[in-house]
Amino acid sequence: MTYLLLAVSLLTAVPPAQAQSTQAQSTGLARLTDREDLLGWEAVGRLEIGGRGYCTGTLIAPDLVLTAAHCVFDRRTHRRHAPETLTFRAGLRDSVSIADRSVAQIAVPPDYDAGGPGNLDRVRNDVALLRLAQPITSRDADPFVLHSGQGVGSGVSVTSYGQGRSEALSRQRRCSIVAQADDLMAFDCDVTFGSSGAPVFARVGGRGRILSLISGGGVVEGRKVAFGMALPAVVDRLKVRLRADRRPVGAGARRLGVGTGHRPAGAKFIRN
Template structure:
């Protein structure tokens, strides 16, 4: 799907993260020392054959994009069809949890085109059981980034679905309410990835990747801010109308055959 919008008086061709594109020079695999810091970032396996990126922000809460967890009719998918693979790397994860419930902004509509449809493109997945291992610490939430601020992104995507990659120097070139445009290399599977501010107290999540944008031959990313929606999503998980409950999937280790299957999956756009 391709959408066209005018932003900063420039023509931006908004395309879905399903478009296969080459990685940029600033994108690299996480170094060994960084893997522990970012073990809260994981791969979301959705209905067995689709992939997004998610971030643990509390022991039982994963932040991602809303379009990752709804079907084409804008209905939340069954939460226990979501598997969060924290710190996934080459067939192994630091922790595995199924979803239990999903929270989505009440006015989110996957069928709404352009900026209007993107501004609420965030979601929370409540896990079947909390992740409380000392190696995995949920990332802190920070204020939405400002224009001209430099941020980073950690994500999984097509061609690098078996390991997390990082791009550290992504300048924010536009911000209109909750919609943030940054110069950063994203691709299919990066939906829901955390946009990060790096400070003396460690990284903090400041927005969520929603889509990819082209401006001429430059690849940009569209992210959605958290300030307006995140508190309401947390409140939803205490019992609101857009939460879809499901039976807890429980905690278990992947079998060898399952790990091979996950590693070889062909991912489709959520």
């Protein structure tokens, strides 16, 4: 039976008390501790959610951040967060970021149901595209491009902010696609306690390209798996939605300086 026919547990923003009480487990991720370790990964950042949680986001253009759709909704009310309550901190490492930006716009697929069941249809649409109030220049962080076409057995990697490592990026250099069907993918990446919206990279040439986002995961037949979706088509549609609903930058946005912000609790996987 394919993993893609199984229900999944979606990532949720965990309150501080729950985050502290959760037992840390080894994720097999390497912490990008030094500035040299971070080179090339500055476009991956922590998306902070109004002091209530965080997710991982990734620049795909100087003013566009890709993350999971459920990151931009309140997990209790299922209402979308106001854009200005979100802050993207590119390359955050030990309270210092390459650049901090507030969010001016949010686009999610119209078929995404924030209050719906945690099934594979929800994973397929669990993508959000955020327009920043001010762009981050490629001099500071070089955006990643999207990729498609990898098959089952292909090697991938994951970079994220995870439980116990929320102050710096962690990277699992190699895992693989274990199943794929209908714009959905399952990975054997060890991200059970990783962060929502973490980019899954395929190695193309000398640099990674974003193949998918981590949406949810669980344990199937004793094996940890993570679930994600194909991106190019849904991201193209979200770009159209942003352009159609564009509002002037600065309307309700605030400007932030490098290294500002707070230390909220994280968005983590929950067990099945």
